[in-house]
Amino acid sequence: MEEVNATVEWLTFEGTEENGQHIVLVSGDEEYRSEEALPQLAKILSNHHGFKCTVLFAQDPEKPGIVNANYVKNIPGLEVLDNADMMIIFTRFRALPDDQMQYLDNYLTSGKPVLGIRTATHAFNFAADSDSKYTHYSNGYEGEKLEWTDGFGRLVLGEKWISHHGHHKNQSTRGIIADNAGEQEITNGIAPGDIWGSTDVYGVRLPLPGDSDPIILGQVINRAGEYKEDDIWYGMKPTDNEIARVNNVGLDVSAPLMPIAWTKSYQLPGGERGKVFASTIGSSSDLLTEGVRRLLVNGVFWAMELPVPPKANVAIVGEYTPTQYEFRDDAYWLEKQLKVADLE
Numbered sequence: 001m002e003e004v005n006a007t008v009e010w011l012t013f014e015g016t017e018e019n020g021q022h023i024v025l026v027s028g029d030e031e032y033r034s035e036e037a038l039p040q041l042a043k044i045l046s047n048h049h050g051f052k053c054t055v056l057f058a059q060d061p062e063k064p065g066i067v068n069a070n071y072v073k074n075i076p077g078l079e080v081l082d083n084a085d086m087m088i089i090f091t092r093f094r095a096l097p098d099d100q101m102q103y104l105d106n107y108l109t110s111g112k113p114v115l116g117i118r119t120a121t122h123a124f125n126f127a128a129d130s131d132s133k134y135t136h137y138s139n140g141y142e143g144e145k146l147e148w149t150d151g152f153g154r155l156v157l158g159e160k161w162i163s164h165h166g167h168h169k170n171q172s173t174r175g176i177i178a179d180n181a182g183e184q185e186i187t188n189g190i191a192p193g194d195i196w197g198s199t200d201v202y203g204v205r206l207p208l209p210g211d212s213d214p215i216i217l218g219q220v221i222n223r224a225g226e227y228k229e230d231d232i233w234y235g236m237k238p239t240d241n242e243i244a245r246v247n248n249v250g251l252d253v254s255a256p257l258m259p260i261a262w263t264k265s266y267q268l269p270g271g272e273r274g275k276v277f278a279s280t281i282g283s284s285s286d287l288l289t290e291g292v293r294r295l296l297v298n299g300v301f302w303a304m305e306l307p308v309p310p311k312a313n314v315a316i317v318g319e320y321t322p323t324q325y326e327f328r329d330d331a332y333w334l335e336k337q338l339k340v341a342d343l344e
Helices: 034-049 078-083 098-109 118-122 151-157 290-303 330-336
Strands: 011-013 022-028 052-056 086-091 114-117 171-177 213-222 258-267 273-279
Touching (some): 022 078, 034 052, 034 086, 052 078, 078 098, 086 118, 086 290, 114 118, 114 151, 118 273, 151 258, 151 273, 171 290, 258 290
Parallel strands (some): 022 052, 022 086, 086 114, 114 273
Antiparallel strands (some): 171 213, 213 258, 258 273
């Protein structure tokens, strides 16, 4: 565990000498509890598979060591990317200072592997009048750097923010293995019906760009019971089985199905080519489903060009009690005073 001035600003879970690979997990979203999901994913990768894992968090620089998901301008510790073998990113609409963005840009220019989760499709967003050198990373970028049209999400992961394809907080997602994807080792240990999450399917533009290869498709599922605001899954359950035909605005969601996990390659202008695994399922509550955890772990092995285990050990490590996905106001974070150290 790293300490800066006796204050814990990020977490490191040591791996094994036999593995020797270092994964950096970058959290920082306001809605889907990446600050809860990524420490658990790191523990699984470290305890069960021997990876060294460092987890970074959004924090107000005036209150170091206290997680504040709403603070979009600071994620301390990004310098550890200089020695990383893999980056997992789960951020949303961040506007980081140039010195922090430089570490991300250097990493991506090197062509090292990336796994993007959920809101990583819209990981960055700089104001129109920003003087940042990295405004082209913004979601929906439309500037002079044509290769960066639509920003980091489109260029690196394959898509930017488009829409809620399913009815948000009302329709869940069941993962369907795409045609021919079952022959790939990235689906090892994943059977039909194993992947489920109460987070709805995201919309993407089809076909996905370049060499993108859909692995899991998102089947939109209607909630069988009543809406329960105090339920972590809003009244939805993994046993819900009614396939939705339309969403709340009348859009046909039964065909075509949207990819919710895919592979692709990426290459920044002037950089090296690298491998990407993108998954739009993966909130902290989605990780309660074994199939979702296995999908992400398999994606790590695939992106790092390591043999994917026949059925990876993805058992929860320690106590894991994630909270609801939802936006929370600034007062919530000020009152909660969630210490990075408490997430160890």
